[in-house]
Amino acid sequence: MKKRSGQADEAHAIAERVHSAAIRLLRRLRKSDAAQGLSGPKSSALSVLVFGGPQTLKDLAAAEQVRAPTMSRLVAELEVDGLATKAGDRSDRRVVRIAATAKGKTLLEAGRERRLEVLTAQVEALSRAERETLRSAAEILVRLNAQG
Template sequence: MVAAHEVPVPDENAGTARDLRMATFRLSRRLRSERGLDTMTDAQFAVLATLKGHGPHTLGELAEREHVTAPSMNRTVNCLEEPGFVTRTPDESDRRKVIIDITPAGRTLVTETVRRRDLWLAAVVADLSPAQRKTLADAAALMSEVAAG
């Protein structure tokens, strides 16, 4: 099987692919700027969101999920543990492992960040015409399909 990045892009799609990539990148950057805590990094927020959405993980599981090394994830978790956004608990079945879990303060921070991002995006979308909103809704469905592979 050929990986998607190895498939040559027909010339007639290159411009669309570039425009879509750049628009997605800009929108993502703008959404990330809406945070519940300005000093939190994107990597730290991603860990909190993972823990909120998927439950407790070991350090290794978090590192694998976020595609980083265990030492890098350990630094990220340390930064989240100090202000009380996560806890570490020894694994009852294997004392060599530590379970990382989100605290109520961490959950509140994730909820607030998502709320801010949704509010910003809803306000921007509200200024669009009904036809533009329909186009965005259709594009969102298509982008989800493309992302699913």
Template sequence: MNEPATVTAAAELNLRLGRLSRLLRRSAAPGELSPGATSALATLVRGGRLRQGELAAREQVAPPTMSRIVASLELGGHVVREADPGDGRATLLVATPAGRELVTGVTSARVRELDAALAGLDPGQRRGLLDGLAALEAVLSTRPAGDQAGGP
């Protein structure tokens, strides 16, 4: 069972992440990608060509959700489909140059907004924030989907 202080910290983090997400959505430029689409595109940019099912598995979303995400990425010119050389029946998703540029943050209003906010922190605060978020992401990504409990 979790300690009350940990549960309180978790509730506080959940609240703050929700607020930060809303603030960043507000700063998004018209037509900017959703966080889910941005994440999927970043996975393609960093991981290379993938089948749609592989991308869904890596992003830990259901196949129908990934279908909607990929459709929006294709419509925006961020992703194209190529024939899979190993299986003529399958296609691979590939990030376009525009998609790659978006992931690097060059054209993202959200990234510019975060950059400006991070500039207001001292280097130790920035490093602590990034290290803490990376650690939390690592812990959460190893848990089975739907595992809400904090242990046995």
């Protein structure tokens, strides 16, 4: 028997629901992915490159909350597909600067578009207040995620 304060109990219930909703959302979106050439993690990494500009592998891995070897491989694959480039840094020759190519940017757009098509339509059908709730919740989560 667990004993908790009312507030902690409420927080726990909210955490569970948010967690569960996130799991199901991603599983659902994953499906519209395969149809096209850009998997979830690759799309996400490319997105960071497009919107955050060229970065080192380490930073990219950190942004994606993934270990260096994992990102190293993802980037290698993006490079093979001509979606990103690696270039050595002159001042510190250990680091590799990774950038999205024009092709990468284009494909990213198309990919995220399709991936989020259904969700976007659903969000559009919500009331103004509900949309605002989602937007605020996303912001809160981003903040919590950053906290670690």
